Amino acid sequence: MTDADDPTIDDEIVARARIHAREVISEHDLEIDRNALEWTVTTRARRRAGACRWNRADEVATIVLTRQAYERYDWETFAGVVRHELVHAWEYQQFGESGHGERFHDLAATLDAPRYCETFAEPRYALRCLGADCDWSAGRHRASKPVKAPGGYRCGRCGSDIEVEHVDSGRTWTTASGFGGAKAALGKRW
Ligand SMILES: [Zn+2]
Ligand SMILES: [Zn+2]
Numbered sequence: 001m002t003d004a005d006d007p008t009i010d011d012e013i014v015a016r017a018r019i020h021a022r023e024v025i026s027e028h029d030l031e032i033d034r035n036a037l038e039w040t041v042t043t044r045a046r047r048r049a050g051a052c053r054w055n056r057a058d059e060v061a062t063i064v065l066t067r068q069a070y071e072r073y074d075w076e077t078f079a080g081v082v083r084h085e086l087v088h089a090w091e092y093q094q095f096g097e098s099g100h101g102e103r104f105h106d107l108a109a110t111l112d113a114p115r116y117c118e119t120f121a122e123p124r125y126a127l128r129c130l131g132a133d134c135d136w137s138a139g140r141h142r143a144s145k146p147v148k149a150p151g152g153y154r155c156g157r158c159g160s161d162i163e164v165e166h167v168d169s170g171r172t173w174t175t176a177s178g179f180g181g182a183k184a185a186l187g188k189r190w
Contacts, residue, residue, distance in 0.1 A: 010041040013070050017063070017082045024083055024111060032090050038062040041070075046167075049073070049118035050081040052088035052098065061089035068139075069120050083113035126167055130174075131160030139167075149176040166190070 017039060025032050042064050045051065049069035053062045063085040070078050087107045091098035098104065100116060108115050123139025125147045136157045140146075146153045150164045151174060164179070165172045169189060171182045183190055 009067060009070075013041050013065055013067060014039045016075075017065055020079050020082050021086055024086060028110060030086075030090055031094060032086065033093055036060045036093060037089055039065070041065050041067050043067045047119045049078070049120055050085045051117070052085045052092065054092040054096075054098065056096065059093070061092045063089060066120075069118065072120060077118070080112070080114050081118050083111045084108065084115075084117060087111065087113055124167060126165045128163050128165065129155035129158060129160050130163055131155060131158045134158040134160060143179075148179050150179075151175040 021032075021037075022034070024030070025034065036059055038060055040062060043066070045064070045066040045068075049066050051064040053064060054060075055062070063082070065078075065081070065085070069081065073081070087104055088098045090107060091104060095103075105115055107113075123141050125140040125143070127138045127140060127146055127150070129136040134155055134157055136155050146162065147164050150162050153162055154160065155162055161174060163172050163174045166182055166186065169182075169186055171186065173179050173182050
């Protein structure tokens with residue numbers, strides 16, 4: 001459970017991914033220019049565990065890793081995501097384009113990387129501490145009691161009130177009536 005702006009875990013993700021990439025590149029003698037490969041972490045991807053962006057002008061590939069996937073997966077699975085995105089980076093650097101075709105498939109198989117981008121389900125609800133100095137949060141897939149009536153619960157870490165967010169819409173509430181109101185207001189989008 002980390003703060004949305006906590007840099008520590010993002011640094012850890014990038015550090016581990018870079019080390020893994022370096023090992024894979026040297027083990028398979030991949031033609032990837034690591035000086036033209038950048039890494040970043042996002043918390044905004046709702047379903048994709050990773051992505052690779054290509055800057056045509058600079059010829060720099062940027063691998064974007066999703067923090068929630070890192071937190072949810074074991075390292076072996078996440079390392080597969082890193083290798084998958086590495087195949088994209090290789091295609092971009094070598095051919096200026098990338099997809100999930102035969103060429104991709106061949107190298108992905110060699111690297112024991114999944115052929116398709118991993119997807120994962122973002123929790124429907126997020127519980128969050130309202131304490132000024134506390135960064136506790138947690139995801140929930142179902143409308144559990146704290147989701148339905150957060151007013152009856154306190155942050156387990158600091159004792160402050162908590163709020164709930166409906167992740168898809170960004171709507172938040174802190175009480176049982178707030179939950180009812182949000183549900184009614186969202187209707188089919190709930
Ligand atoms: Zn992909
Ligand atoms: Zn707290």
